[in-house]
Amino acid sequence: MGLFFDEQNQVGRFQNVSTSPAHRRQHVCTTLLDHIVRHAFTAVGAEKLVIATGAEDDNAAIPNYQNFGFKFTAPNFALKRINA
Numbered sequence: 001m002g003l004f005f006d007e008q009n010q011v012g013r014f015q016n017v018s019t020s021p022a023h024r025r026q027h028v029c030t031t032l033l034d035h036i037v038r039h040a041f042t043a044v045g046a047e048k049l050v051i052a053t054g055a056e057d058d059n060a061a062i063p064n065y066q067n068f069g070f071k072f073t074a075p076n077f078a079l080k081r082i083n084a
Contacts, residue, residue, distance in 0.1 A: 001032050003049070012040045012071060014051040030064060034076070035066055052076045 002015040019029045040046040051070060053059050 001029070001036065003036055005044065005046065009030075009044050010047045012044070012046045012049045014049065017051060030059070030067075033068055035062070 001017045003012045004015055005012045015061055017029070019032075037049065040049055049070070053062055053065070
């Protein structure tokens with residue numbers, strides 16, 4: 001789990017949030033998310049945090065994020081180029 005901020009530390013964007021399959025359902029992500037969200041708002045002074053979850057409506061992590069106050073905003077689009 002990584003959290004990167006804009007130059008003014010107003011917006012934080014989570015990067016690569018994942019839990020090893022061997023450690024799922026053990027509150028690892030919840031514990032880390034709680035610590036990092038608190039730190040972002042209190043120590044860094046962020047105004048907004050963003051997590052991009054992908055397009056899957058059945059993403060099992062979404063309820064966990066919602067428990068921390070995250071809400072759906074707008075769909076995200078990703079572009080990739082494959083060197084062929």
